[in-house]
Amino acid sequence: MTCKEIRAHLQGDNLAAVNPLCESAALSEHIAKCGECSRLVEEQKELARCLLLLREGTPAMPTSLDAAALADYRTYISERPQSTTAVPGVGRTGLLGVFRWPATAAFAVIAVGAVLLFISGQPSSVDRVSNEGRSVMAPLPATSTNSRPAAPEPVRIKPNSIARSAKRAIPAVPVALPENWSSSGFQGLMYCDQLSCPGAMDVIRVQLPSAAVAFGPTSSKASDFVYADVLVGPDGIARGIRVVE
């Protein structure tokens, strides 16, 4: 046996293999001559002996530990949340799972309906306005844009939802009005003053029963209609009115 063989056997092998190795005649013969291998084998034997001592010194598991573990188990089982003991799919989590998909589908349908309603909100607004105000929306005459004074692009204040719905309901052309807009033929409405409307306003042409326009030119027939321009502020509130014809 050579030094290399002995080292290869000792290195990376379990210490349990040391003792059989030590008993072999070839090794005894070698270590009698080689001091280095003798020292190495003695070191390994000492280590194996120490570890054996340590293994033998392991205390036995106390029986009280078994009882304590069992008591812990019973406590855990009795105190655990009910959801973990329930049959899957029937407990609280299970019910949520059962109703999740129908609820999601219903929500999706409602959301799609709301979006469609929002997009196609124009007819419904017109109907509402015509029913409440008993007015009929008249399309703007082709010349109406020409009849308006050419004005620069107005500075628009962020419109609120009312103004947006008003613009959707009827075709409106934003105009920039002169400082004193009442001088352009518009009659201010009594609840509105100039100061309360700092931004650009929209002009909406509507067709009204002549009887409804008390301040306009009187018509011979009560059933006649008149066209009027209504000034609507960015907040959706009418500021002024001008009877066109």
Add this chain to the structure above:
Amino acid sequence: MTDRVESRSDAELLKLSMAGDENAFLLLYEQLKAPIFRYAFYMTGSQTGAEEVVQEVFIALLKSGNRFKPTQGDLAGFAFGIARNLIRRIRKRESVTEALPGDEALERKSRLRPGAEDLSAQVIRDQGVERVRTAIASLPDHYRQVIVLCDLCELTYAEAASRLHCAVGTIRSRLNRAHAMLAQKLKQTKKPQPELRASGTEECLI
């Protein structure tokens, strides 16, 4: 019922235990308690600590048993992983609050059984055990783990590799290095034995 439980795998026993089957829990406990206790004892160096680890491991198994996947290893490996984390936590905690030094000494004294064997031999043996234990405790963690698993818990290389989630070759090389370091430490700490007088009385120093 017990016969049917006995034929089940560890994973199934765990499921049954979690569902409240006490027989399944007892079987699982019997299978795992000894190796976990020994591992915890050698890693913590304290019986009380080992007992605490065993109790905590089984509670943690019940609580986090859903995370166990049989495809990723056996249940013993999973339990060892829990034990390793608990031991790390205990060591961290005990580094803050050191135990009273008298406790372990008293415990050792209580284990001495005068009359059963030569008292001085037992004392010398206990000192030797303590020396080895101290030397193992001073090793870096990954070397200590392989010494404890392979030499003290007597697991095979393959089992140790599965517990530590590494290759068998890694276990071999670590073990070899750990043996060398341990032998070196033991040599350093080995005190020369005092020469005892064979007979006679103490000399008068006056």
